[in-house]
Amino acid sequence: MPAIVRLSLPRHRLELDQHFAALTREDLRRRFCHTISLDGVARWLDSHTETGVSSYGIFNSDLDLIAVGQFGAYGGELEVGLSVRSGYRRRGMAAALLFRAASFARVRALTAVMIHCLADNWPMLSLAHRIGMTVQISQGEAAGRLKLRAGTAVDFWNEIAYDELGIVDSMAKSWQEWFRNHHCPAIQEPADE
Numbered sequence: 001m002p003a004i005v006r007l008s009l010p011r012h013r014l015e016l017d018q019h020f021a022a023l024t025r026e027d028l029r030r031r032f033c034h035t036i037s038l039d040g041v042a043r044w045l046d047s048h049t050e051t052g053v054s055s056y057g058i059f060n061s062d063l064d065l066i067a068v069g070q071f072g073a074y075g076g077e078l079e080v081g082l083s084v085r086s087g088y089r090r091r092g093m094a095a096a097l098l099f100r101a102a103s104f105a106r107v108r109a110l111t112a113v114m115i116h117c118l119a120d121n122w123p124m125l126s127l128a129h130r131i132g133m134t135v136q137i138s139q140g141e142a143a144g145r146l147k148l149r150a151g152t153a154v155d156f157w158n159e160i161a162y163d164e165l166g167i168v169d170s171m172a173k174s175w176q177e178w179f180r181n182h183h184c185p186a187i188q189e190p191a192d193e
Contacts, residue, residue, distance in 0.1 A: 002093060004069075004100045006163055007055040009045065012065075016045060016055070019065040022085050030121045031083045033141065048072075056100055058093050069097030071104055077112040077145075078105040082124070094127055100162060106151035107159045115144040 007016065020028065020041045029035050032044070048055075048070070058067040067084040080101045082094045101113050117124045119137045128135050128144035135144045 002058045002067075002096055004056050004058055004096060004162065007057050007065075007068075009048070009055070012055070012057070013045065015057070015059075015063075015065040016068065017042065019057070019068055019083070019085065022064075023083060024086070027083065027086070030118060030124070031081060033116065033118055054104065056097060056104075058096070060088070067093040067097060069094075069101060071101050073105075073108065073110055076110055077114050078108075078110045079114045079116060082115075089123070094124075095131065098127070098131060102146070102148055103155060103159055103162060106148055106155045109151060110148065112148055113146045115142075117142050117144075 009016070017038075021038055023031070025035070028038075028041065032041070036044075053070050053072045056069045056071070057065045060066050064085075066088045068082070070081045072079050072081075078101055080098060082097055084093050098113065105111075105113055113133075115124060115128055115133065119125075119140050119142045121142070125135060125142055125144070128142075128146075131146060133144035133146045135142055
């Protein structure tokens with residue numbers, strides 16, 4: 001499972017803006033269930049800065065945000081919105097983010113994880129079926145729901161471990177990026193005299 005980093009606004013706003021800008025119009029339509037411009041996405045991010053929707057992401061080794069999961073609790077259940085950049089799809093990142101969402105929900109005593117998508121979003125619907133969600137389709141939209149077991153003390157400690165793993169992964173990638181950009185000049189052997 002890839003390391004998943006807890007994102008915070010405004011700290012990760014630039015990375016989120018770049019992530020959504022890298023998606024196609026169709027990707028954005030599928031993510032937000034309607035046609036939306038990048039300005040609309042920016043307004044949406046602004047509104048969620050205040051409401052406290054939790055965001056999690058997966059970064060590649062170049063520190064590009066390549067997958068995002070946003071979690072909002074409503075009525076005792078957790079609604080999840082997912083997006084993965086095109087070059088990184090079908091590698092288990094969306095499933096990892098849904099797994100992370102289930103952990104997040106259990107420790108907060110939420111009873112289910114939900115997705116809401118367009119009925120033509122076959123990748124999302126396929127993933128929902130694969131992980132055991134019940135899916136209902138009506139009037140061009142689909143809703144998936146996965147009932148969760150009650151959280152345990154192990155879930156609580158796993159949640160802490162997941163967050164720590166994300167921090168360690170983020171730090172390691174930052175150091176790798178720094179060394180790539182500031183590599184030390186090669187040490188030259190003294191010439192034979």
